[in-house]
Amino acid sequence: MSLRIVVCVKYVPDATGDRHFAEDRTTDREAVDGLLSELDEYAVEQALQIKEANGGEAEITVLTMGGDDAKDALRKALSMGADKAVHVNDEALHGTDVLGTSLVLAKAVEHVGYDLVVCGMASTDGTMGVLPAILAERLGTPQVTLLSEVAVADGKVTGRRDGDAASEQLEASLPAVVSVTDQSGEARYPSFKGIMAAKKKPVEALELSDLGVDASAVGLEGSWTAVDGVTERPARTAGTIVKDEGEGGKQLAEYLAGQKFI
Amino acid sequence: MAEVLVLVDHVDGAVRKPTLELLTIARRIGEPVAVHLGAGADTAASTLGEYGATRVLAADAPEFGGYLVVPKVDALEQAVEAVGPVAVLVPSSAEGKEIAARLAVRLGSGLITDAVDLEAGDDGPVATQSAFAAAFTVKSRVTNGVPVITVKPNSAAPEAASAAGAVEPLEVSFGDAAKGTKVVSRTPRESTGRPELTEAAIVVSGGRGVNGAENFHVVESLADSLGAAVGASRAAVDAGWYPHTNQVGQTGKTVSPQLYIAAGISGAIQHRAGMQTSKTIVAINKDAEAPIFDLVDYGVVGDLFQVLPQLTEEVESRKG
Ligand SMILES: Cc1cc2nc3c(=O)[nH]c(=O)nc-3n(C[C@H](O)[C@H](O)[C@H](O)COP(=O)(O)OP(=O)(O)OC[C@H]3O[C@@H](n4cnc5c(N)ncnc54)[C@H](O)[C@@H]3O)c2cc1C
Ligand SMILES: Nc1ncnc2c1ncn2[C@@H]1O[C@H](COP(=O)(O)O)[C@@H](O)[C@H]1O
Numbered sequence: 001m002s003l004r005i006v007v008c009v010k011y012v013p014d015a016t017g018d019r020h021f022a023e024d025r026t027t028d029r030e031a032v033d034g035l036l037s038e039l040d041e042y043a044v045e046q047a048l049q050i051k052e053a054n055g056g057e058a059e060i061t062v063l064t065m066g067g068d069d070a071k072d073a074l075r076k077a078l079s080m081g082a083d084k085a086v087h088v089n090d091e092a093l094h095g096t097d098v099l100g101t102s103l104v105l106a107k108a109v110e111h112v113g114y115d116l117v118v119c120g121m122a123s124t125d126g127t128m129g130v131l132p133a134i135l136a137e138r139l140g141t142p143q144v145t146l147l148s149e150v151a152v153a154d155g156k157v158t159g160r161r162d163g164d165a166a167s168e169q170l171e172a173s174l175p176a177v178v179s180v181t182d183q184s185g186e187a188r189y190p191s192f193k194g195i196m197a198a199k200k201k202p203v204e205a206l207e208l209s210d211l212g213v214d215a216s217a218v219g220l221e222g223s224w225t226a227v228d229g230v231t232e233r234p235a236r237t238a239g240t241i242v243k244d245e246g247e248g249g250k251q252l253a254e255y256l257a258g259q260k261f262i
Numbered sequence: 263m264a265e266v267l268v269l270v271d272h273v274d275g276a277v278r279k280p281t282l283e284l285l286t287i288a289r290r291i292g293e294p295v296a297v298h299l300g301a302g303a304d305t306a307a308s309t310l311g312e313y314g315a316t317r318v319l320a321a322d323a324p325e326f327g328g329y330l331v332v333p334k335v336d337a338l339e340q341a342v343e344a345v346g347p348v349a350v351l352v353p354s355s356a357e358g359k360e361i362a363a364r365l366a367v368r369l370g371s372g373l374i375t376d377a378v379d380l381e382a383g384d385d386g387p388v389a390t391q392s393a394f395a396a397a398f399t400v401k402s403r404v405t406n407g408v409p410v411i412t413v414k415p416n417s418a419a420p421e422a423a424s425a426a427g428a429v430e431p432l433e434v435s436f437g438d439a440a441k442g443t444k445v446v447s448r449t450p451r452e453s454t455g456r457p458e459l460t461e462a463a464i465v466v467s468g469g470r471g472v473n474g475a476e477n478f479h480v481v482e483s484l485a486d487s488l489g490a491a492v493g494a495s496r497a498a499v500d501a502g503w504y505p506h507t508n509q510v511g512q513t514g515k516t517v518s519p520q521l522y523i524a525a526g527i528s529g530a531i532q533h534r535a536g537m538q539t540s541k542t543i544v545a546i547n548k549d550a551e552a553p554i555f556d557l558v559d560y561g562v563v564g565d566l567f568q569v570l571p572q573l574t575e576e577v578e579s580r581k582g
Contacts, residue, residue, distance in 0.1 A: 099372070127376070133364055137335075137364040137439075161330075172442055225374055233392075241555060244568060249569045255560045256577075
């Protein structure tokens, strides 16, 4: 039986760019170049490996919710080897919080049809790391999250979750939602062939009305949190820099003693 | 007085420090009521009471250890129903955030994660968060439902404030989803005897410049002389030189110690995300152009294999 895998990927502002907030205190997604969140590349990679381990008997759909530019994230995932893409794009989505995003993605995942949903561990802009758990809650499927190792066989997903206190071996029946960490294995680079093939792969565009989601449940208005203030952290004042001429360790000790650390 | 629920992070009743911070913060908003899930509530209760918990709602069941996340969501949801709190505070661990997130959906509540501070406000608690690798500070609040807020370690100094800490059993019934994800086996981490990375007053981290697992002892020796925790950059972790649990940065731990010492670390944005809010920052790097020097209070341009041992020796001799 062919496995239906949906990978949730986010288009995010480049972390090495000058990330900031727009006037309405939402993440400015216009002024800074974006890309497929690096942490979601790991999700695409694991989906591809699961498909390979399943003898190619799987169909991978990459799903994003985002503005026009977010199609770049889908293209990248398609060029890595995903089969098709779904892009939820609607004016009303500007400023949606994680609860709204999860509502939309849950509807979209159901629209596509799924046995397995694969997410990244966190988006590199919002860095909440909770969407996969919420998605599982909404879909009513097991959550098998923050895995550094994952495998799917015989209708079951298994994986290893490395926590602070312990490392856990987990198991759940499909359908399930998983998320994978950046310890799960380097993501592949798209090949030239992959990039060419991606151009011909289908991208389905959806609006909220296609998913039966009411606009009042999303966007800034529908958000259940409000940002009252945003301040830029003051730049750190320039420190003292010395060149080690043989006494660097001692000079540093002198400084630390002056600061009462030793 | 209004009550605030605090989910306790503990190991068999040994309460972890971030929970004491949460109890301290909760008192700014109302009376803290602790929720203790798993074994050891009676042991935990005296500590929880000492830090201001008026009541300790306790439940133990095999489901908490045997299945991932959901049983604890069920329990916390039922604690919310029983208490009717003005806010729910949860430690910002990976598990804590997932519990909080699912709870928020069930309660129809707004969710705030990774708060680094929390104050009472006219329209409910106001959280402070760091954004974009700590380049920004954001103030936010929940506008719908009972606020569910996860709070990072080191967000407040724990202050004792004696309260009853009376243990009350919490009746929990588990829903269909509770047994969805089975924990087949669990291997506890071995303790290194060093302070917890996220709780330490001083952190000494090594990066690619340490150049091998066999060299990490220069970082460890300095850390031990200072009573510090040891951190590592992702490059050092990916190379297999140091465990991932010690990684500092976006996909590792966020630390905010009094003193952070970076040795052989360039200072990439993802590393800065995890250490930028440290009070004092010191770096040792042989490249004078390394971006880490933009952050430092004191920097030494030099070879860490010269500088660190000399510093360690100096620290030891000053200790006398
Ligand atoms: C999505 C994502 C998440 C990431 N998350 C993290 C994270 O959580 N934490 C993290 O750290 N990184 C993270 N990274 C990686 C990050 O971008 C950098 O690659 C990484 O921090 C580099 O580690 P480094 O500074 O040790 O290595 P390098 O950048 O290679 O720097 C090594 C430094 O050591 C110096 N050096 C070499 N030899 C010596 C010597 N003998 N004495 C003194 N100095 C010496 C060099 O001059 C250089 O500056 C992430 C990246 C991505 C894309
Ligand atoms: N707008 C989005 N579109 C698609 N997937 C998303 C979106 N936002 C978050 N995700 C997925 O959820 C994961 C965790 O996101 P977060 O909880 O926002 O940190 C990401 O790694 C993605 O897999």
